[in-house]
Amino acid sequence: MGEVKISDVSLAFDKENGESTLALDNVSLEIRDKEFICFIGPSGCGKTTLLRTIAGLETPDSGEITLDGERITVPDSKRGMVFQEYSLFPWNTVIQNITFGPRMQGMSKGESLERAEKYLKLVGLEQFRNSYPYELSGGMRQRVAIARALANEPKVLLMDEPFGALDAQTRNTLQNELLDVWAKNQITIVFVTHSVDEAVFLADKIVVMTARPGKIKKVINVELPRP
Numbered sequence: 025m026g027e028v029k030i031s032d033v034s035l036a037f038d039k040e041n042g043e044s045t046l047a048l049d050n051v052s053l054e055i056r057d058k059e060f061i062c063f064i065g066p067s068g069c070g071k072t073t074l075l076r077t078i079a080g081l082e083t084p085d086s087g088e089i090t091l092d093g094e095r096i097t098v099p100d101s102k103r104g105m106v107f108q109e110y111s112l113f114p115w116n117t118v119i120q121n122i123t124f125g126p127r128m129q130g131m132s133k134g135e136s137l138e139r140a141e142k143y144l145k146l147v148g149l150e151q152f153r154n155s156y157p158y159e160l161s162g163g164m165r166q167r168v169a170i171a172r173a174l175a176n177e178p179k180v181l182l183m184d185e186p187f188g189a190l191d192a193q194t195r196n197t198l199q200n201e202l203l204d205v206w207a208k209n210q211i212t213i214v215f216v217t218h219s220v221d222e223a224v225f226l227a228d229k230i231v232v233m234t235a236r237p238g239k240i241k242k243v244i245n246v247e248l249p250r251p
């Protein structure tokens with residue numbers, strides 16, 4: 025299961041001048057198991073903050089978020105995260121990057137390696153297992169980042185503009201690959217983007233947020249035939 029329930033979440037950031045910025049204002053939403061949901065909205069509307077709160081990287085001032093009924097307080101392996109870029113350990117090889125999570129979960133070296141190989145294969149980069157991130161193209165690095173997030177076998181994959189730094193053609197390839205991964209792995213995906221096109225292409229459901237303070241403006245169900 026990977027059901028996320030966001031209930032009346034508000035979160036403000038303190039500014040240096042003593043004031044505060046309300047980043048999330050009473051946000052409530054239910055994300056169903058295996059749903060592919062996209063958050064869109066103008067820059068500064070709280071998309072990243074909401075994603076980080078679901079990840080357990082930010083704590084709401086009020087309200088709560090639960091995953092399968094359990095309150096989220098800290099990051100754990102039930103949620104995997106993929107950022108826009110620079111999220112790989114540069115001094116580690118591809119395979120070391122992917123085994124890191126399973127090792128942290130206390131899995132043996134052999135088991136972690138097995139896991140890592142499985143997801144490396146899923147993103148089609150087996151032959152780059154011993155390469156370093158700087159030796160790979162942007163698209164390949166994001167494939168590794170996806171494999172690394174999946175290696176923990178999370179219930180929910182949280183993605184913050186993961187393809188935003190890629191050229192249009194690579195982005196398109198990765199979008200298709202992600203849909204494929206999603207279909208094969210049957211997990212919930214929460215995806216932040218500021219591209220309406222990307223949201224429409226990927227999502228079952230699009231959540232539109234308004235700027236300052238971040239609120240949900242509308243929720244759109246996408247009913248397009250999938251590729």
Ligand code: ADP
Pocket residue numbers: 037038045046047065066067068069070071072073074238
């Ligand atoms: P988005 O991802 O939609 O661009 P963010 O979630 O990054 O929006 O930001 C929402 C609001 O919170 C913005 O006004 C931003 O300036 C503010 N904010 C985000 N992170 C911090 C932070 N760490 N400290 C202070 N203000 C922040």
Ligand code: ADP
Pocket residue numbers: 147148149161162163164190194
């Ligand atoms: P980008 O950032 O532009 O990722 P690609 O993902 O298409 O674009 O990769 C760039 C180059 O890396 C391509 O020219 C391709 O030959 C090579 N490449 C990418 N993925 C693989 C792969 N799985 N096996 C072999 N070569 C690959």
